[in-house]
Amino acid sequence: MSDVKKIATRESYGNALAELGKEHADVVVLDADLAAATKTGVFKKAFPERHIDCGIAESNMMGVAAGIATTGKVPFASSFAMFAAGRAFEQVRNSIGYPHLNVKIGATHAGISVGEDGATHQCNEDIALMRTIPGMVVINPSDDVEAKAAVKAAYEHEGPVYLRFGRLAVPVINDNEDYKFELGKAITLREGTDVTIIATGLAVSESLAAAEKLAQDGISAEVINIHTIKPLDEEAVIKAAGKTGKIVTVEEHSVIGGLGSAVCDVVAQKAPAKVMKIGINDVFGESGPAVQLIKKYGLDAESIYEKVKAFV
Amino acid sequence: MDKLELMKMANEVRKGIVTACHSAKSGHPGGSLSAADIYTYLFFEEMNVDPADPKKADRDRFVLSKGHTAPGYYSTLAHRGFFPVEDLTTLRKVGSYLQGHPDMKHIPGVDMSSGSLGQGISAAVGMAISAKLSGDDYRVYTLLGDGEIQEGQVWEASMLAGHRKLDNLVVIVDNNNLQIDGPITEVNSPYPIDKKFEAFNFHVININGNDFDEIAAAFKEARETKGQPTAIVARTLKGKDVSFMENQVAWHGTAPNDEQYATAMADLEKVGEALCQM
Numbered sequence: 256m257s258d259v260k261k262i263a264t265r266e267s268y269g270n271a272l273a274e275l276g277k278e279h280a281d282v283v284v285l286d287a288d289l290a291a292a293t294k295t296g297v298f299k300k301a302f303p304e305r306h307i308d309c310g311i312a313e314s315n316m317m318g319v320a321a322g323i324a325t326t327g328k329v330p331f332a333s334s335f336a337m338f339a340a341g342r343a344f345e346q347v348r349n350s351i352g353y354p355h356l357n358v359k360i361g362a363t364h365a366g367i368s369v370g371e372d373g374a375t376h377q378c379n380e381d382i383a384l385m386r387t388i389p390g391m392v393v394i395n396p397s398d399d400v401e402a403k404a405a406v407k408a409a410y411e412h413e414g415p416v417y418l419r420f421g422r423l424a425v426p427v428i429n430d431n432e433d434y435k436f437e438l439g440k441a442i443t444l445r446e447g448t449d450v451t452i453i454a455t456g457l458a459v460s461e462s463l464a465a466a467e468k469l470a471q472d473g474i475s476a477e478v479i480n481i482h483t484i485k486p487l488d489e490e491a492v493i494k495a496a497g498k499t500g501k502i503v504t505v506e507e508h509s510v511i512g513g514l515g516s517a518v519c520d521v522v523a524q525k526a527p528a529k530v531m532k533i534g535i536n537d538v539f540g541e542s543g544p545a546v547q548l549i550k551k552y553g554l555d556a557e558s559i560y561e562k563v564k565a566f567v
Numbered sequence: 568m569d570k571l572e573l574m575k576m577a578n579e580v581r582k583g584i585v586t587a588c589h590s591a592k593s594g595h596p597g598g599s600l601s602a603a604d605i606y607t608y609l610f611f612e613e614m615n616v617d618p619a620d621p622k623k624a625d626r627d628r629f630v631l632s633k634g635h636t637a638p639g640y641y642s643t644l645a646h647r648g649f650f651p652v653e654d655l656t657t658l659r660k661v662g663s664y665l666q667g668h669p670d671m672k673h674i675p676g677v678d679m680s681s682g683s684l685g686q687g688i689s690a691a692v693g694m695a696i697s698a699k700l701s702g703d704d705y706r707v708y709t710l711l712g713d714g715e716i717q718e719g720q721v722w723e724a725s726m727l728a729g730h731r732k733l734d735n736l737v738v739i740v741d742n743n744n745l746q747i748d749g750p751i752t753e754v755n756s757p758y759p760i761d762k763k764f765e766a767f768n769f770h771v772i773n774i775n776g777n778d779f780d781e782i783a784a785a786f787k788e789a790r791e792t793k794g795q796p797t798a799i800v801a802r803t804l805k806g807k808d809v810s811f812m813e814n815q816v817a818w819h820g821t822a823p824n825d826e827q828y829a830t831a832m833a834d835l836e837k838v839g840e841a842l843c844q845m
Binding site for chain 2: 283304305307309310312314315316317318319320321322323324325326328330345346349350353354355
């Protein structure tokens with residue numbers, strides 16, 4: 256896999272914003288002293304007057320974004336997931352979610368792949384927090400192609416959107432002509448009959464590699480990429496439950512409240528099937544190189560392969 | 568409106584406040600009554616608003632950061648013609664558009680949903696920044712409580728407003744000196760309020776917020792202030808013009824019962840009659 260192109264989705268975010276800024280004069284980007292890290296610096300360079308640095312004050316930034324949205328512009332409020340969804344949760348809920356304002360939240364550095372900064376900056380709870388807010392769309396793209404498409408789709412969607420991006424460079428897996436991003440629509444990346452792996456974010460490429468390994472053992476694993484966690488493509492989940500009867504969810508997020516929980520909600524109510532959740536098992540992360548952490552916390556292809564094999 | 572007309576209107580606004588809270592059997596009359604003169608001046612004199620076209624693009628914006636004093640806001644909007652005054656009695660009732668705290672999705676004239684303290688001022692700063700970005704000349708007003716400014720977000724927002732020299736923004740602090748747990752000086756004193764805003768690069772004006780001459784002069788001065796936002800620190804009387812509510816912390820968030828309501832309305836009628844003698 257060493258020749259595979261890798262790009263961090265935070266890079267995709269910055270580049271997509273710069274593109275969007277060219278096409279739409281109403282795009283305004285906000286940051287909280289992290290423009291170099293969230294990559295909104297690319298937008299800032301192109302459109303300095305439309306880049307508002309709020310300083311290290313994420314709660315205020317969310318309110319400022321809300322105020323800007325009331326005037327018809329489309330603000331993208333950017334910070335690390337920890338601060339965007341965590342610190343500013345109540346501002347996002349009350350100032351953006353409750354009035355259903357057209358604010359896009361660009362949350363980078365999600366999950367344990369933050370790496371060396373450690374547990375204080377590794378947000379494994381943001382999907383859970385954001386999906387509880389009525390009307391909030393939650394998107395967790397799997398690669399560069401999907402991340403850029405997601406930013407565009409978020410702009411075109413009227414209402415609040417939470418976009419989740421990563422710090423770690425991840426393989427580009429959607430670079431093909433057939434790729435199409437539809438908000439709320441799952442993408443089946445690999446057909447299979449024995450088990451369905453439903454993955455999101457950087458876990459998608461790891462799941463594809465795991466499926467390849469499972470095939471060598473004679474296990475046919477379907478792989479579904481869920482980029483939009485809310486609204487969830489319930490039909491895709493129900494179909495998978497009926498088809499393989501065994502679902503494994505994989506996410507770089509707590510097993511509490513994220514994709515796994517969202518899938519279980521559907522399965523439990525509409526299509527009973529056995530589900531195994533792979534994610535961060537109700538623990539805090541730690542410092543270390545991202546790739547090593549992904550392995551240690553069981554989100555790499557090898558770990559997924561072993562767990563799925565035991566499950567099937 | 569001249570001063571006397573404004574005073575009469577504020578008296579009507581106050582009647583609407585106690586009527587709404589009495590009907591709801593809950594709500595926040597104290598801080599609504601203290602700010603009634605500010606509300607009245609803003610919506611009847613200062614701001615460019617049109618009840619027939621509440622969302623017109625060039626309107627001045629208002630954000631009630633101290634959202635719990637919605638009864639004062641709603642009573643003012645109703646008397647200004649944004650919706651029927653009779654609807655004030657539906658406040659806080661199931662199915663009513665008059666939510667306990669301002670709801671921009673359902674209430675004509677409300678520019679921003681608010682109520683969680685410290686958040687409204689951030690939205691006001693966002694509106695003011697947006698106006699600067701697109702060269703619009705509308706102005707933005709936000710009303711805060713003196714207890715509310717204990718919230719750290721107020722100062723995050725103020726720092727950005729001062730830094731960006733938002734001279735289209737006016738922050739008003741309703742300095743009635745009381746919060747739920749007691750006098751602000753006993754709970755966690757925010758004083759000196761004026762010096763704090765000065766330190767955040769605001770032009771600061773101290774006034775008696777229950778005096779229309781001083782209110783008018785302050786907003787005029789704010790308009791003439793260029794290159795920095797204005798903070799008006801308005802000393803007010805909590806519960807103003809309702810004898811048993813004045814300067815009583817208990818009336819921060821308590822509704823009058825039938826008997827108390829009758830007394831309150833009699834007090835306000837008396838004030839109104841006195842104004843008619845002037």
